[in-house]
């Protein structure tokens with residue numbers, strides 16, 4: 001849960017009085033809160049943790065990190081389904097405990 | 099050097115490693131505070147590539163692991179209540195409470211949801227006005243701004259059926275507690291990069307000075323970690339103990355000012371018990387007076403829980419770097435990710451989980467000799 005993943009801002013908009021963005025994480029699109037990096041512009045890369053941009057990142061570093069994470073299966077871990085993962089770990093079948 | 103080709107830039111990795119081998123002349127013990135860094139170190143075998151002189155000690159920086167058992171039991175009690183939607187990060191699902199975990203509560207019919215962002219829990223609260231929606235707000239300084247913003251939004255938008263079960267912890271008091279321990283062997287720290295992305299570096303020079311330890315702000319990728327270790331060893335060899343930033347692409351001295359302002363508004367510092375470690379003074383955050391209405395502990399009246407910790411589990415010692423996971427007799431035997439005795443075996447930042455995932459085969463091979 002402590003992972004922070006770089007992503008690129010595709011769209012900025014306001015929702016519930018808060019500044020939000022659609023962010024592209026190497027092909028996975030997520031809604032991200034931009035309140036903490038309010039001046040990040042379209043096309044900028046930001047480091048996102050649990051749906052919040054916490055810092056900016058330059059493009060080259062961001063792309064390198066994303067490529068690493070994709071290789072190591074970390075993106076899948078971060079954006080995959082938590083219950084499926086927990087069920088697998090528990091050795092349960094289709095989410096049902098034995 | 100079987101792992102070196104798994105680095106994104108093996109040549110740079112080799113250069114950093116060669117340099118560490120060259121400068122290390124004495125034995126040094128360096129703690130990486132953050133569990134995410136522990137996983138990178140074990141996954142890539144960085145500890146095995148380092149010279150014998152340099153030992154990596156794994157620290158307490160796994161928020162799921164240090165969340166006190168009492169709070170876990172409270173979470174489980176709330177999640178089992180009818181009319182409650184209990185939201186959490188996925189890491190929490192299999193963390194053992196005294197007799198249950200969230201995953202089992204869900205299997206038994208409890209409405210437990212895994213969310214990506216705490217704001218998703220707020221959306222659920224709005225969509226389910228007849229339900230109580232609770233978010234399990236744990237984490238270090240990296241995660242706290244997200245939870246703070248969510249409570250702030252709940253108040254601002256008047257979403258009264260939302261509450262936060264808060265158990266936030268802070269890195270600097272943990273560093274102090276580790277250094278104060280009589281058994282402490284740590285001589286230098288890799289500080290967690292993303293904690294500093296939020297908080298900046300201002301809290302660390304005092305610690306570096308007081309305990310005469312180098313503190314190097316370090317990122318999470320294998321090369322970042324090698325760079326952080328190298329800087330720490332250089333300081334140790336030179337007898338210096340200052341704060342350095344080896345992760346400048348994501349960390350500035352002042353951190354994230356809007357996030358820190360939000361944290362000051364929504365939270366206040368409190369004493370906090372760390373699972374397996376005990377109480378560390380002023381080592382956590384709770385909701386400030388202005389947001390106390392959103393405190394799930396008060397709303398659901400779950401005081402006075404009787405907790406029951408596994409007598410075999412030595413995760414407290416693991417979290418303080420006093421033993422390595424495989425030195426626990428239950429490791430890989432009574433305790434596996436399938437049947438965890440401690441949170442460190444199931445959290446994605448837990449040291450026991452890292453050793454089980456990446457080292458199980460070689461460790462059991464060694465123990466058969």
Ligand code: SF4
Pocket residue numbers: 410411412413414416423426427428429430433434438439440441442443450
């Ligand atoms: S191996 Fe299991 S029982 Fe031993 S310290 Fe780790 S979590 Fe606890």
